[in-house]
Amino acid sequence: TNCLTTVWRLFKKLSEEQQRYEKQLIFEHPAFPKLCQQLLRDSRRMTRGDLVFSLHAVVNLGVPQNTLLVQTLVRVCQEKLNQLDNRCISVLATTLAGMDTDKNVSALQAGLQLLVEQRIPSIRDIFTLQNLMKCMGKDAPVFLKKKLEMAVLKEIDHLTFLNALRVFSALVAMNYCSIPILNACSKKIQENVHDVPFRQLILILEACYNLQYRNVKLFSVVADYVNSTACLWDKRQIILFLSAFETLGFQPSELLGVFAEKLIEDPEFLNLKNLMIVLRVYSRLSYVPSGQRDLFFETLHSCLNKYLPQISNTDLLKAVYSLCILGYLPHRALNELLQKDSRDELLLPDDLYKEQKEMMLRCVKACMELDSPSFMKPAFVLTENLSSILSLNLRKAREALIELLGNENMFRQNVQLPYKYHIDFEIRMDSDRKKVLPVAATDDHADSSVQRLAFLFVPLSAFCMGTTHPQGKLAMKKRHLNKLGYDVILVLNKKFQEMTNEDAVEFLKGKIYSENSEVTGQDNN
Numbered sequence: 449t450n451c452l453t454t455v456w457r458l459f460k461k462l463s464e465e466q467q468r469y470e471k472q473l474i475f476e477h478p479a480f481p482k483l484c485q486q487l488l489r490d491s492r493r494m495t496r497g498d499l500v501f502s503l504h505a506v507v508n509l510g511v512p513q514n515t516l517l518v519q520t521l522v523r524v525c526q527e528k529l530n531q532l533d534n535r536c537i538s539v540l541a542t543t544l545a546g547m548d549t550d551k552n553v554s555a556l557q558a559g560l561q562l563l564v565e566q567r568i569p570s571i572r573d574i575f576t577l578q579n580l581m582k583c584m585g586k587d588a589p590v591f592l593k594k595k596l597e598m599a600v601l602k603e604i605d606h607l608t609f610l611n612a613l614r615v616f617s618a619l620v621a622m623n624y625c626s627i628p629i630l631n632a633c634s635k636k637i638q639e640n641v642h643d644v645p646f647r648q649l650i651l652i653l654e655a656c657y658n659l660q661y662r663n664v665k666l667f668s669v670v671a672d673y674v675n676s677t678a679c680l681w682d683k684r685q686i687i688l689f690l691s692a693f694e695t696l697g698f699q700p701s702e703l704l705g706v707f708a709e710k711l712i713e714d715p716e717f718l719n720l721k722n723l724m725i726v727l728r729v730y731s732r733l734s735y736v737p738s739g740q741r742d743l744f745f746e747t748l749h750s751c752l753n754k755y756l757p758q759i760s761n762t763d764l765l766k767a768v769y770s771l772c773i774l775g776y777l778p779h780r781a782l783n784e785l786l787q788k789d790s791r792d793e794l795l796l797p798d799d800l801y802k803e804q805k806e807m808m809l810r811c812v813k814a815c816m817e818l819d820s821p822s823f824m825k826p827a828f829v830l831t832e833n834l835s836s837i838l839s840l841n842l843r844k845a846r847e848a849l850i851e852l853l854g855n856e857n858m859f860r861q862n863v864q865l866p867y868k869y870h871i872d873f874e875i876r877m878d879s880d881r882k883k884v885l886p887v888a889a890t891d892d893h894a895d896s897s898v899q900r901l902a903f904l905f906v907p908l909s910a911f912c913m914g915t916t917h918p919q920g921k922l923a924m925k926k927r928h929l930n931k932l933g934y935d936v937i938l939v940l941n942k943k944f945q946e947m948t949n950e951d952a953v954e955f956l957k958g959k960i961y962s963e964n965s966e967v968t969g970q971d972n973n
């Protein structure tokens with residue numbers, strides 16, 4: 449056992465290439481078969497520790513699972529399962545997690561799961577608990593995940609920084625979102641963020657996404673740390689941070705600004721793959737650096753032009769779409785895109801993403817018209833009412849508007865606009881925004897003195913996390929509705945639904961008779 453575990457400890461420190469070479473040398477060494485034969489003979493006489501550590505070393509050195517040696521060790525572990533202490537259970541669980549499923553392995557895993565369930569109350573070591581969590585995996589029964597969670601929470605006051613990182617990873621492996629544990633781990637990570645390696649920080653952010661764990665304070669601390677040490681990071685590392693934040697829907701505005709400056713100073717490092725990531729990040733998070741808007745767009749446009757000869761049709765559409773969302777029209781790339789569209793090269797009949805591409809192309813064409821410098825606000829916008837049946841989450845708003853305005857002739861609901869834009873409610877007012885006008889009286893003619901209000905009831909996911917800053921598609925829609933002559937009022941639907949009927953009426957009254965169209969109905973949590 450000592451020989452095998454020593455070989456394994458040395459082996460795992462090598463690079464992949466070195467491991468392939470050394471593995472061949474180990475397997476061809478004349479002493480190795482003799483060692484394996486001795487292990488096979490003595491397996492039933494070995495101590496519990498030697499048994500599980502031998503299996504762990506043999507499996508990780510790459511001895512095939514279907515060999516007599518591995519299968520025998522698995523069966524002996526099954527026979528001695530009740531004799532294993534907590535440390536041996538942890539090592540065995542780690543070993544089984546890396547093995548393929550077969551008859552003997554499945555039987556041992558089932559037995560180990562029952563043993564873990566019995567032993568959990570006696571385990572006081574967080575390292576062992578997190579290891580068991582990781583090894584039980586996402587397929588473990590919910591009751592077992594809950595027991596492991598409660599055991600960790602009992603020892604949470606003794607949580608160290610390193611164990612916090614391990615527990616975070618274990619929860620992902622178990623696909624289990626325990627808010628109390630994640631909050632405790634997050635606190636330790638925030639206190640020691642300067643000691644977390646680059647790769648670990650990325651994994652933490654990815655774990656938060658996978659577990660749907662929204663902790664604005666944690667994300668802010670990580671973003672501030674990366675921003676304050678930006679000069680020490682490679683630009684490609686910063687891109688990976690920005691991509692992870694974008695996936696979470698979190699806008700690290702200072703870091704985005706710092707990276708934009710780096711990009712303007714030295715755009716040459718940006719290959720096509722990283723350019724696509726940068727365009728996706730800035731468009732979804734709807735961020736353009738103030739004071740350097742034109743220079744920022746010109747830099748991105750120049751980078752995109754450089755890759756036009758080699759870019760795929762799909763990436764070309766995504767790149768143009770991203771820039772259009774931000775309100776910038778990249779003319780050369782646009783021309784190429786429209787030429788491909790006219791030749792039917794963009795949307796192929798059997799394309800799995802055809803609907804998504806059609807939506808992106810429609811948005812691009814809308815931006816070409818509405819964001820063009822020559823576009824003039826229309827005196828009259830052709831609209832039509834969709835179905836009178838409202839979704840459940842808008843009925844409360846409709847009832848509040850009827851109570852506030854007197855009857856349903858004072859507003860329109862489910863309004864369809866040009867460019868396939870849709871608004872939940874439209875209200876028309878006089879030029880002083882003091883009086884609501886009946887819809888019918890202003891329906892059939894253009895009148896520049898009439899103010900149009902567009903109410904959009906939107907989900908929390910439409911905003912950057914923890915802010916009232918609309919994400920890219922909503923920001924574009926708001927910009928375009930403004931161009932069409934609407935004053936847009938964004939209402940966070942979840943908060944509105946939580947209001948009493950009386951508060952809902954007062955809330956809408958305040959928005960209708962106010963000139964402030966900022967996002968409303970959202971707190972800072």
